[in-house]
Amino acid sequence: MKNWKISGVILTLIMIFASSCEKSGEPNEQATSPELPPFESMAIDFGAFDENGTSGKAATLVYDNKAPNGNWVFSRIVVGVWSSALYTTLAVPVASFQAAITQTPEKISDDTWQWTYSVDGFTSEYTARLTGQLTANKVVWNMYITKMGIEGFDEFLWFSGESALDGNSGEWTLKQSPERPDAMLRIDWERSGDEIGSIRYTWIRVLDDQENADPFRNSYLEYGLQEGNLDAYFSANVYDTNLQEFTEVDIEWSRDTYEGRVRAVAYFEDLLWHCWDSNGDDIACE
Template sequence: MSRYKIASLSALLFSFLLLVSLTGCKKDSEKVAPAIPPESSFIMDFNGFTNPADTNANREIGSYHNWGFSYVNVVSWNAVLTAGLAVPVAAFRESFNHEGVFHPDENNWTWSYNLTSNNSVYEAELTGKILGDSIKWEMRITRDNVYSDFLWFHGKSAIDQSGGYWILMDNPLASTAMLKITWNKYTSNLADIRYTNIVPGNADNGSYIFYGITTGDYDRFYEIYKHGVSNLTDIEWNAQTRIGRVKDQQHFGDNLWKCWDNNLMDTSCQ
Protein backbone atom coordinates (compact mmCIF):
# COMPACT_ATOMS: atom_id res chain seq x y z
CA MET A 1 0.00 0.00 0.00
CA SER A 2 1.38 3.43 -0.93
CA ARG A 3 2.22 6.05 1.61
CA TYR A 4 -0.45 8.27 0.07
CA LYS A 5 -3.15 5.70 0.66
CA ILE A 6 -1.92 5.02 4.18
CA ALA A 7 -1.93 8.73 4.94
CA SER A 8 -5.41 9.09 3.45
CA LEU A 9 -6.75 6.19 5.50
CA SER A 10 -5.11 7.55 8.64
CA ALA A 11 -6.65 10.96 8.04
CA LEU A 12 -10.04 9.37 7.41
CA LEU A 13 -9.79 7.28 10.59
CA PHE A 14 -8.74 10.31 12.63
CA SER A 15 -11.66 12.34 11.27
CA PHE A 16 -14.07 9.53 12.13
CA LEU A 17 -12.79 9.19 15.69
CA LEU A 18 -12.90 12.95 16.16
CA LEU A 19 -16.49 13.04 14.91
CA VAL A 20 -17.49 10.26 17.30
CA SER A 21 -15.79 12.05 20.17
CA LEU A 22 -17.45 15.37 19.41
CA THR A 23 -20.81 13.68 18.94
CA GLY A 24 -20.46 11.96 22.32
CA CYS A 25 -19.59 15.23 24.02
CA LYS A 26 -22.53 16.94 22.39
CA LYS A 27 -24.92 14.23 23.54
CA ASP A 28 -23.69 14.50 27.13
CA SER A 29 -24.07 18.28 27.13
CA GLU A 30 -27.57 18.01 25.70
CA LYS A 31 -28.79 15.48 28.27
CA VAL A 32 -31.62 16.74 30.44
CA ALA A 33 -31.61 15.95 34.15
CA PRO A 34 -34.54 13.85 35.38
CA ALA A 35 -37.12 15.74 37.40
CA ILE A 36 -36.73 15.39 41.15
CA PRO A 37 -39.94 13.94 42.63
CA PRO A 38 -42.28 16.67 43.94
CA GLU A 39 -42.01 17.92 47.50
CA SER A 40 -45.34 16.21 48.20
CA SER A 41 -43.63 12.85 47.55
CA PHE A 42 -41.51 13.32 50.65
CA ILE A 43 -43.27 15.77 52.96
CA MET A 44 -46.77 15.03 54.22
CA ASP A 45 -49.13 17.99 54.47
CA PHE A 46 -50.00 18.54 58.13
CA ASN A 47 -51.00 22.18 57.61
CA GLY A 48 -54.35 21.52 56.01
CA PHE A 49 -55.91 20.22 59.20
CA THR A 50 -57.55 23.11 61.04
CA ASN A 51 -55.71 24.90 63.85
CA PRO A 52 -57.11 24.53 67.39
CA ALA A 53 -57.18 28.33 67.69
CA ASP A 54 -60.25 28.20 65.45
CA THR A 55 -62.24 26.71 68.34
CA ASN A 56 -61.70 29.66 70.70
CA ALA A 57 -64.80 31.62 69.68
CA ASN A 58 -67.28 28.89 70.63
CA ARG A 59 -65.35 27.00 73.29
CA GLU A 60 -67.94 27.61 76.03
CA ILE A 61 -71.01 26.56 74.09
CA GLY A 62 -70.11 23.31 72.45
CA SER A 63 -67.99 20.21 72.36
CA TYR A 64 -65.06 19.71 70.02
CA HIS A 65 -64.35 16.15 71.06
CA ASN A 66 -64.62 14.50 67.64
CA TRP A 67 -62.45 17.04 65.86
CA GLY A 68 -60.12 17.38 68.86
CA PHE A 69 -59.46 13.64 69.01
CA SER A 70 -58.64 13.67 65.31
CA TYR A 71 -56.35 16.66 65.68
CA VAL A 72 -54.36 15.12 68.53
CA ASN A 73 -53.73 11.94 66.53
CA VAL A 74 -52.46 13.89 63.52
CA VAL A 75 -50.31 16.26 65.59
CA SER A 76 -48.69 13.34 67.43
CA TRP A 77 -47.30 11.97 64.18
CA ASN A 78 -46.31 15.44 63.04
CA ALA A 79 -44.32 16.10 66.22
CA VAL A 80 -42.34 12.87 65.94
CA LEU A 81 -41.59 13.37 62.26
CA THR A 82 -40.66 17.04 62.62
CA ALA A 83 -38.03 16.18 65.21
CA GLY A 84 -36.63 13.13 63.44
CA LEU A 85 -36.66 14.33 59.84
CA ALA A 86 -35.43 17.92 60.13
CA VAL A 87 -32.13 17.39 58.29
CA PRO A 88 -33.31 15.10 55.46
CA VAL A 89 -36.37 17.29 54.86
CA ALA A 90 -34.20 20.42 54.68
CA ALA A 91 -31.79 18.64 52.33
CA PHE A 92 -34.59 17.48 50.04
CA ARG A 93 -36.22 20.90 49.88
CA GLU A 94 -32.93 22.59 49.05
CA SER A 95 -32.33 20.27 46.08
CA PHE A 96 -34.96 22.12 44.03
CA ASN A 97 -32.78 25.24 44.10
CA HIS A 98 -29.91 23.60 42.21
CA GLU A 99 -29.15 22.14 38.78
CA GLY A 100 -28.15 18.52 38.30
CA VAL A 101 -24.79 17.74 36.69
CA PHE A 102 -24.39 14.68 34.45
CA HIS A 103 -21.51 12.27 35.10
CA PRO A 104 -20.93 10.04 32.04
CA ASP A 105 -18.57 7.72 33.93
CA GLU A 106 -21.33 6.86 36.43
CA ASN A 107 -24.19 7.51 34.01
CA ASN A 108 -26.02 9.48 36.68
CA TRP A 109 -26.89 13.00 37.75
CA THR A 110 -25.70 14.79 40.87
CA TRP A 111 -27.10 17.77 42.76
CA SER A 112 -24.46 19.05 45.21
CA TYR A 113 -24.97 21.94 47.66
CA ASN A 114 -24.69 23.16 51.24
CA LEU A 115 -27.58 23.78 53.60
CA THR A 116 -28.21 24.88 57.16
CA SER A 117 -30.50 23.01 59.57
CA ASN A 118 -30.72 23.34 63.35
CA ASN A 119 -27.91 25.93 63.24
CA SER A 120 -25.51 23.43 61.65
CA VAL A 121 -24.07 23.40 58.14
CA TYR A 122 -24.31 20.26 56.01
CA GLU A 123 -23.08 19.17 52.61
CA ALA A 124 -25.68 17.30 50.59
CA GLU A 125 -25.35 15.24 47.43
CA LEU A 126 -28.43 13.89 45.70
CA THR A 127 -27.84 11.43 42.86
CA GLY A 128 -30.34 10.22 40.31
CA LYS A 129 -29.84 7.38 37.84
CA ILE A 130 -32.32 6.46 35.13
CA LEU A 131 -33.14 2.74 35.09
CA GLY A 132 -35.66 1.99 32.36
CA ASP A 133 -38.94 3.68 33.28
CA SER A 134 -37.81 4.61 36.79
CA ILE A 135 -35.15 6.69 38.53
CA LYS A 136 -33.00 5.53 41.42
CA TRP A 137 -32.31 8.25 44.01
CA GLU A 138 -29.74 8.50 46.81
CA MET A 139 -29.16 11.36 49.26
CA ARG A 140 -25.81 11.47 51.06
CA ILE A 141 -25.16 14.06 53.74
CA THR A 142 -21.91 15.17 55.36
CA ARG A 143 -21.38 17.14 58.55
CA ASP A 144 -17.79 18.23 59.10
CA ASN A 145 -15.95 16.28 61.81
CA VAL A 146 -19.10 14.29 62.65
CA TYR A 147 -19.95 12.00 59.71
CA SER A 148 -19.26 11.82 56.00
CA ASP A 149 -21.38 10.74 53.01
CA PHE A 150 -24.08 9.23 55.20
CA LEU A 151 -26.78 7.67 53.00
CA TRP A 152 -29.72 9.27 54.80
CA PHE A 153 -32.39 8.22 52.33
CA HIS A 154 -32.82 6.50 48.99
CA GLY A 155 -35.66 5.43 46.76
CA LYS A 156 -37.16 5.08 43.31
CA SER A 157 -39.68 7.08 41.33
CA ALA A 158 -41.47 6.64 38.02
CA ILE A 159 -40.07 8.83 35.25
CA ASP A 160 -43.56 10.24 34.68
CA GLN A 161 -43.70 11.14 38.40
CA SER A 162 -46.81 9.05 38.98
CA GLY A 163 -45.42 7.46 42.14
CA GLY A 164 -42.53 5.95 44.01
CA TYR A 165 -41.03 5.34 47.42
CA TRP A 166 -38.33 6.53 49.83
CA ILE A 167 -36.47 4.68 52.59
CA LEU A 168 -35.16 6.89 55.40
CA MET A 169 -32.49 5.98 57.91
CA ASP A 170 -32.82 6.91 61.58
CA ASN A 171 -29.60 8.90 62.01
CA PRO A 172 -25.88 8.60 61.21
CA LEU A 173 -25.13 6.99 64.59
CA ALA A 174 -27.83 4.32 64.52
CA SER A 175 -27.83 3.83 60.73
CA THR A 176 -31.09 1.87 60.99
CA ALA A 177 -33.97 1.97 58.52
CA MET A 178 -36.66 4.04 60.18
CA LEU A 179 -39.38 5.05 57.74
CA LYS A 180 -40.75 4.04 54.37
CA ILE A 181 -42.57 6.68 52.36
CA THR A 182 -44.80 5.54 49.50
CA TRP A 183 -46.50 8.10 47.30
CA ASN A 184 -48.80 8.34 44.30
CA LYS A 185 -49.77 11.23 42.08
CA TYR A 186 -52.89 10.40 40.09
CA THR A 187 -53.58 13.83 38.59
CA SER A 188 -52.36 17.37 39.22
CA ASN A 189 -54.88 17.60 42.07
CA LEU A 190 -55.23 14.04 43.38
CA ALA A 191 -52.44 12.34 45.33
CA ASP A 192 -51.61 10.37 48.47
CA ILE A 193 -48.62 9.64 50.68
CA ARG A 194 -48.01 7.06 53.42
CA TYR A 195 -45.39 7.02 56.21
CA THR A 196 -44.77 3.54 57.62
CA ASN A 197 -42.63 2.67 60.64
CA ILE A 198 -40.06 0.06 59.53
CA VAL A 199 -37.69 0.13 62.53
CA PRO A 200 -36.52 -3.50 63.00
CA GLY A 201 -37.76 -5.03 66.25
CA ASN A 202 -39.77 -1.94 67.17
CA ALA A 203 -43.16 -2.58 68.79
CA ASP A 204 -44.73 -0.06 66.40
CA ASN A 205 -43.15 -1.54 63.27
CA GLY A 206 -45.97 -1.53 60.72
CA SER A 207 -47.73 1.51 62.16
CA TYR A 208 -48.51 4.17 59.57
CA ILE A 209 -50.17 7.46 58.75
CA PHE A 210 -51.76 7.77 55.32
CA TYR A 211 -52.83 11.12 53.86
CA GLY A 212 -54.61 11.80 50.60
CA ILE A 213 -56.44 14.29 48.44
CA THR A 214 -59.43 12.74 46.71
CA THR A 215 -62.87 13.57 45.31
CA GLY A 216 -66.28 13.60 46.95
CA ASP A 217 -67.83 15.46 49.87
CA TYR A 218 -64.83 14.63 52.05
CA ASP A 219 -61.86 15.46 49.84
CA ARG A 220 -59.09 15.03 52.44
CA PHE A 221 -58.33 12.06 54.65
CA TYR A 222 -55.92 10.55 57.15
CA GLU A 223 -55.68 6.91 58.12
CA ILE A 224 -53.64 6.28 61.26
CA TYR A 225 -52.85 2.69 62.10
CA LYS A 226 -51.27 1.69 65.43
CA HIS A 227 -49.72 -1.73 65.01
CA GLY A 228 -49.09 -2.30 68.71
CA VAL A 229 -52.82 -2.29 69.48
CA SER A 230 -54.09 -3.20 65.99
CA ASN A 231 -56.25 -0.09 65.82
CA LEU A 232 -57.17 2.09 62.84
CA THR A 233 -58.31 5.72 63.07
CA ASP A 234 -60.14 7.03 59.98
CA ILE A 235 -60.39 10.80 59.55
CA GLU A 236 -62.15 12.55 56.66
CA TRP A 237 -63.00 16.19 56.09
CA ASN A 238 -63.81 18.81 53.46
CA ALA A 239 -60.98 21.28 52.87
CA GLN A 240 -63.34 24.16 52.10
CA THR A 241 -66.24 23.73 54.53
CA ARG A 242 -64.13 22.11 57.32
CA ILE A 243 -66.96 19.63 57.94
CA GLY A 244 -65.53 16.25 58.86
CA ARG A 245 -65.84 12.92 60.63
CA VAL A 246 -63.76 10.34 62.48
CA LYS A 247 -64.07 6.62 63.18
CA ASP A 248 -62.06 4.71 65.81
CA GLN A 249 -63.22 1.41 67.31
CA GLN A 250 -60.92 1.53 70.32
CA HIS A 251 -61.62 5.13 71.31
CA PHE A 252 -65.37 5.38 70.66
CA GLY A 253 -66.32 1.77 71.40
CA ASP A 254 -67.99 1.24 68.03
CA ASN A 255 -67.18 1.45 64.33
CA LEU A 256 -69.52 4.34 63.53
CA TRP A 257 -68.61 7.77 62.19
CA LYS A 258 -68.47 10.68 64.65
CA CYS A 259 -68.91 14.06 62.98
CA TRP A 260 -68.15 17.77 63.39
CA ASP A 261 -69.62 20.81 61.64
CA ASN A 262 -68.04 23.79 59.90
CA ASN A 263 -67.26 25.31 63.32
CA LEU A 264 -65.50 22.06 64.32
CA MET A 265 -68.19 21.38 66.92
CA ASP A 266 -69.62 17.89 67.48
CA THR A 267 -72.74 17.21 65.46
CA SER A 268 -74.89 14.28 64.41
CA CYS A 269 -73.76 12.51 61.27
CA GLN A 270 -76.19 12.84 58.39
Protein backbone atom coordinates in the same frame (compact mmCIF):
# COMPACT_ATOMS: atom_id res chain seq x y z
CA MET B 1 -11.11 15.57 -14.51
CA LYS B 2 -10.43 18.55 -12.27
CA ASN B 3 -14.13 19.42 -12.13
CA TRP B 4 -14.88 15.82 -11.18
CA LYS B 5 -12.46 16.06 -8.23
CA ILE B 6 -14.02 19.31 -7.05
CA SER B 7 -17.50 17.81 -7.31
CA GLY B 8 -16.29 14.78 -5.35
CA VAL B 9 -14.94 16.95 -2.55
CA ILE B 10 -18.17 18.92 -2.38
CA LEU B 11 -20.20 15.72 -2.32
CA THR B 12 -18.04 14.35 0.51
CA LEU B 13 -18.45 17.55 2.56
CA ILE B 14 -22.20 17.45 2.03
CA MET B 15 -22.33 13.84 3.24
CA ILE B 16 -20.24 14.64 6.33
CA PHE B 17 -22.36 17.68 7.14
CA ALA B 18 -25.60 15.76 6.65
CA SER B 19 -24.32 12.95 8.85
CA SER B 20 -23.33 15.33 11.65
CA CYS B 21 -26.71 17.08 11.50
CA GLU B 22 -28.48 13.76 11.67
CA LYS B 23 -26.48 12.70 14.73
CA SER B 24 -27.00 16.00 16.52
CA GLY B 25 -30.70 15.77 15.86
CA GLU B 26 -31.03 12.32 17.35
CA PRO B 27 -32.99 12.35 20.64
CA ASN B 28 -30.92 11.61 23.74
CA GLU B 29 -33.04 10.41 26.62
CA GLN B 30 -30.23 11.14 29.10
CA ALA B 31 -29.37 14.63 27.83
CA THR B 32 -31.22 16.27 30.74
CA SER B 33 -31.36 15.46 34.45
CA PRO B 34 -34.16 13.28 35.78
CA GLU B 35 -37.12 15.16 37.23
CA LEU B 36 -37.09 15.41 41.01
CA PRO B 37 -40.18 13.94 42.67
CA PRO B 38 -42.34 16.64 44.29
CA PHE B 39 -41.58 17.54 47.90
CA GLU B 40 -45.08 16.34 48.81
CA SER B 41 -44.01 12.81 47.85
CA MET B 42 -42.08 12.84 51.13
CA ALA B 43 -44.00 15.27 53.36
CA ILE B 44 -47.61 16.12 52.61
CA ASP B 45 -49.31 19.16 54.12
CA PHE B 46 -50.43 18.24 57.64
CA GLY B 47 -51.65 21.80 58.26
CA ALA B 48 -55.30 20.84 58.73
CA PHE B 49 -54.26 18.88 61.83
CA ASP B 50 -51.59 21.15 63.26
CA GLU B 51 -52.38 22.98 66.49
CA ASN B 52 -51.38 26.25 64.85
CA GLY B 53 -51.70 25.04 61.28
CA THR B 54 -53.58 26.32 58.29
CA SER B 55 -56.95 25.58 59.87
CA GLY B 56 -56.35 28.18 62.58
CA LYS B 57 -57.64 25.83 65.27
CA ALA B 58 -56.19 25.57 68.76
CA ALA B 59 -56.59 22.60 71.07
CA THR B 60 -55.12 20.81 74.06
CA LEU B 61 -52.94 17.74 73.65
CA VAL B 62 -55.04 15.65 76.01
CA TYR B 63 -57.82 13.79 74.27
CA ASP B 64 -61.25 14.01 75.87
CA ASN B 65 -64.21 12.92 73.78
CA LYS B 66 -66.44 15.16 75.93
CA ALA B 67 -64.45 18.30 75.09
CA PRO B 68 -66.00 20.69 72.52
CA ASN B 69 -63.30 19.84 69.99
CA GLY B 70 -62.57 16.26 71.04
CA ASN B 71 -63.20 14.69 67.63
CA TRP B 72 -60.73 16.94 65.85
CA VAL B 73 -58.18 16.74 68.70
CA PHE B 74 -58.25 12.95 68.60
CA SER B 75 -57.68 13.04 64.83
CA ARG B 76 -54.83 15.49 65.30
CA ILE B 77 -53.12 13.21 67.81
CA VAL B 78 -53.30 10.26 65.41
CA VAL B 79 -51.92 12.28 62.48
CA GLY B 80 -49.43 14.11 64.71
CA VAL B 81 -47.38 10.96 65.35
CA TRP B 82 -46.38 10.91 61.69
CA SER B 83 -46.02 14.66 61.31
CA SER B 84 -43.71 14.70 64.33
CA ALA B 85 -41.55 11.91 62.88
CA LEU B 86 -41.08 13.85 59.64
CA TYR B 87 -40.55 17.33 61.04
CA THR B 88 -38.69 16.47 64.26
CA THR B 89 -36.80 13.17 64.12
CA LEU B 90 -36.29 13.36 60.35
CA ALA B 91 -36.27 17.14 59.99
CA VAL B 92 -32.77 17.34 58.47
CA PRO B 93 -33.25 14.87 55.58
CA VAL B 94 -36.75 16.21 54.86
CA ALA B 95 -35.49 19.81 54.73
CA SER B 96 -32.54 18.70 52.62
CA PHE B 97 -34.82 17.17 50.03
CA GLN B 98 -37.03 20.25 49.97
CA ALA B 99 -33.99 22.44 49.31
CA ALA B 100 -32.88 20.28 46.37
CA ILE B 101 -35.82 21.47 44.30
CA THR B 102 -34.29 24.95 43.97
CA GLN B 103 -30.82 23.68 43.01
CA THR B 104 -29.23 23.01 39.61
CA PRO B 105 -27.68 19.55 39.17
CA GLU B 106 -24.49 18.59 37.38
CA LYS B 107 -23.95 15.49 35.32
CA ILE B 108 -21.27 13.29 36.90
CA SER B 109 -21.51 10.21 34.65
CA ASP B 110 -23.41 8.95 31.62
CA ASP B 111 -26.51 8.18 33.65
CA THR B 112 -26.12 10.04 36.97
CA TRP B 113 -26.72 13.62 38.08
CA GLN B 114 -25.77 15.28 41.37
CA TRP B 115 -27.25 18.13 43.41
CA THR B 116 -24.80 19.59 45.98
CA TYR B 117 -25.72 22.45 48.35
CA SER B 118 -25.89 23.73 51.93
CA VAL B 119 -29.06 23.24 53.95
CA ASP B 120 -30.48 26.34 55.63
CA GLY B 121 -32.75 26.57 58.65
CA PHE B 122 -30.62 24.82 61.27
CA THR B 123 -28.15 26.11 63.86
CA SER B 124 -25.60 23.54 62.67
CA GLU B 125 -24.12 23.53 59.17
CA TYR B 126 -25.30 20.71 56.94
CA THR B 127 -24.25 19.91 53.38
CA ALA B 128 -26.40 17.72 51.17
CA ARG B 129 -25.49 15.69 48.12
CA LEU B 130 -28.39 14.14 46.23
CA THR B 131 -27.76 11.80 43.31
CA GLY B 132 -30.24 10.65 40.69
CA GLN B 133 -29.34 7.71 38.45
CA LEU B 134 -31.34 6.89 35.35
CA THR B 135 -31.83 3.18 34.68
CA ALA B 136 -33.84 1.40 32.02
CA ASN B 137 -37.12 1.62 33.91
CA LYS B 138 -36.71 3.92 36.92
CA VAL B 139 -34.69 6.64 38.64
CA VAL B 140 -32.64 5.69 41.71
CA TRP B 141 -32.17 8.42 44.34
CA ASN B 142 -29.65 8.69 47.20
CA MET B 143 -29.32 11.55 49.69
CA TYR B 144 -25.98 11.96 51.48
CA ILE B 145 -25.71 14.51 54.30
CA THR B 146 -22.65 15.84 56.13
CA LYS B 147 -22.68 17.83 59.36
CA MET B 148 -19.86 20.20 60.33
CA GLY B 149 -18.97 21.49 63.77
CA ILE B 150 -20.01 20.12 67.16
CA GLU B 151 -21.17 16.50 66.99
CA GLY B 152 -20.51 16.59 63.28
CA PHE B 153 -20.46 13.51 61.10
CA ASP B 154 -19.06 12.49 57.75
CA GLU B 155 -21.23 11.90 54.74
CA PHE B 156 -24.20 9.75 55.74
CA LEU B 157 -26.68 8.09 53.38
CA TRP B 158 -29.82 9.33 55.16
CA PHE B 159 -32.43 8.22 52.66
CA SER B 160 -32.79 6.51 49.31
CA GLY B 161 -35.63 5.92 46.92
CA GLU B 162 -36.90 5.16 43.46
CA SER B 163 -39.33 6.89 41.11
CA ALA B 164 -40.95 5.88 37.84
CA LEU B 165 -39.56 7.43 34.67
CA ASP B 166 -42.84 9.31 34.16
CA GLY B 167 -42.53 10.83 37.65
CA ASN B 168 -45.96 9.63 38.77
CA SER B 169 -45.03 7.14 41.49
CA GLY B 170 -42.21 6.06 43.72
CA GLU B 171 -40.99 5.24 47.20
CA TRP B 172 -38.59 6.54 49.85
CA THR B 173 -36.81 4.82 52.75
CA LEU B 174 -35.52 7.09 55.52
CA LYS B 175 -33.07 6.05 58.23
CA GLN B 176 -33.41 7.26 61.81
CA SER B 177 -30.06 9.08 62.23
CA PRO B 178 -26.28 8.75 61.78
CA GLU B 179 -26.11 7.50 65.38
CA ARG B 180 -28.81 4.91 64.71
CA PRO B 181 -28.54 4.14 60.99
CA ASP B 182 -31.58 1.88 60.91
CA ALA B 183 -34.36 2.09 58.36
CA MET B 184 -37.23 3.85 60.12
CA LEU B 185 -39.87 5.01 57.67
CA ARG B 186 -40.97 3.85 54.23
CA ILE B 187 -43.04 6.14 52.03
CA ASP B 188 -44.96 4.92 48.97
CA TRP B 189 -46.54 7.60 46.81
CA GLU B 190 -48.51 8.17 43.62
CA ARG B 191 -49.26 11.39 41.81
CA SER B 192 -52.68 12.33 40.43
CA GLY B 193 -52.35 15.16 37.94
CA ASP B 194 -50.34 17.96 39.53
CA GLU B 195 -50.68 16.75 43.12
CA ILE B 196 -50.09 13.69 45.25
CA GLY B 197 -53.14 11.47 44.95
CA SER B 198 -52.11 8.91 47.56
CA ILE B 199 -49.24 8.31 49.96
CA ARG B 200 -48.60 5.72 52.65
CA TYR B 201 -46.20 6.07 55.58
CA THR B 202 -45.14 2.74 57.06
CA TRP B 203 -43.10 2.42 60.26
CA ILE B 204 -40.44 -0.19 59.46
CA ARG B 205 -38.00 0.20 62.36
CA VAL B 206 -37.18 -3.20 63.85
CA LEU B 207 -35.75 -2.09 67.24
CA ASP B 208 -36.67 0.92 69.36
CA ASP B 209 -34.16 3.24 71.06
CA GLN B 210 -33.79 0.78 73.95
CA GLU B 211 -32.92 -2.04 71.53
CA ASN B 212 -36.24 -3.76 72.17
CA ALA B 213 -38.56 -4.98 69.44
CA ASP B 214 -40.38 -1.88 68.21
CA PRO B 215 -44.11 -2.54 68.85
CA PHE B 216 -45.02 0.28 66.44
CA ARG B 217 -43.45 -1.59 63.52
CA ASN B 218 -45.80 -2.08 60.53
CA SER B 219 -48.08 0.73 61.70
CA TYR B 220 -49.12 2.90 58.78
CA LEU B 221 -50.89 6.09 57.85
CA GLU B 222 -52.35 6.41 54.36
CA TYR B 223 -53.41 9.71 52.80
CA GLY B 224 -55.52 10.07 49.70
CA LEU B 225 -57.95 12.18 47.70
CA GLN B 226 -61.56 11.28 47.02
CA GLU B 227 -64.76 12.69 45.56
CA GLY B 228 -67.25 14.69 47.61
CA ASN B 229 -67.20 17.56 50.09
CA LEU B 230 -64.84 15.65 52.35
CA ASP B 231 -62.28 15.32 49.61
CA ALA B 232 -59.29 13.99 51.57
CA TYR B 233 -58.81 11.09 53.96
CA PHE B 234 -56.40 9.39 56.32
CA SER B 235 -56.59 5.67 56.97
CA ALA B 236 -54.46 4.56 59.91
CA ASN B 237 -53.57 1.22 61.44
CA VAL B 238 -51.39 1.99 64.43
CA TYR B 239 -50.15 0.29 67.56
CA ASP B 240 -51.62 1.85 70.69
CA THR B 241 -49.38 1.48 73.73
CA ASN B 242 -52.30 1.90 76.15
CA LEU B 243 -54.42 -0.77 74.50
CA GLN B 244 -51.34 -2.83 73.56
CA GLU B 245 -52.84 -3.69 70.20
CA PHE B 246 -53.20 -2.34 66.68
CA THR B 247 -56.22 -0.12 66.10
CA GLU B 248 -57.83 1.28 62.97
CA VAL B 249 -58.78 4.93 62.52
CA ASP B 250 -60.53 6.51 59.53
CA ILE B 251 -60.47 10.29 59.04
CA GLU B 252 -62.14 12.36 56.32
CA TRP B 253 -62.05 16.13 55.93
CA SER B 254 -62.52 19.04 53.54
CA ARG B 255 -59.34 20.68 52.28
CA ASP B 256 -61.33 23.89 51.76
CA THR B 257 -63.31 24.27 54.98
CA TYR B 258 -61.40 21.89 57.31
CA GLU B 259 -64.63 20.32 58.58
CA GLY B 260 -64.42 16.55 58.90
CA ARG B 261 -65.21 13.36 60.71
CA VAL B 262 -63.45 10.43 62.37
CA ARG B 263 -64.31 6.79 63.03
CA ALA B 264 -62.39 4.64 65.52
CA VAL B 265 -64.14 1.71 67.18
CA ALA B 266 -61.45 1.20 69.84
CA TYR B 267 -61.79 4.78 71.11
CA PHE B 268 -65.41 5.74 70.55
CA GLU B 269 -66.72 2.19 71.19
CA ASP B 270 -69.10 2.37 68.27
CA LEU B 271 -69.11 2.14 64.47
CA LEU B 272 -70.34 5.69 63.95
CA TRP B 273 -68.66 8.73 62.44
CA HIS B 274 -67.86 11.57 64.86
CA CYS B 275 -67.80 14.99 63.21
CA TRP B 276 -66.37 18.51 63.66
CA ASP B 277 -67.12 21.82 61.97
CA SER B 278 -64.78 24.31 60.28
CA ASN B 279 -63.78 25.66 63.72
CA GLY B 280 -62.86 22.23 65.01
CA ASP B 281 -65.84 22.02 67.34
CA ASP B 282 -67.79 18.79 67.72
CA ILE B 283 -71.10 18.64 65.83
CA ALA B 284 -73.68 15.97 65.10
CA CYS B 285 -72.99 14.15 61.84
CA GLU B 286 -75.64 14.58 59.17
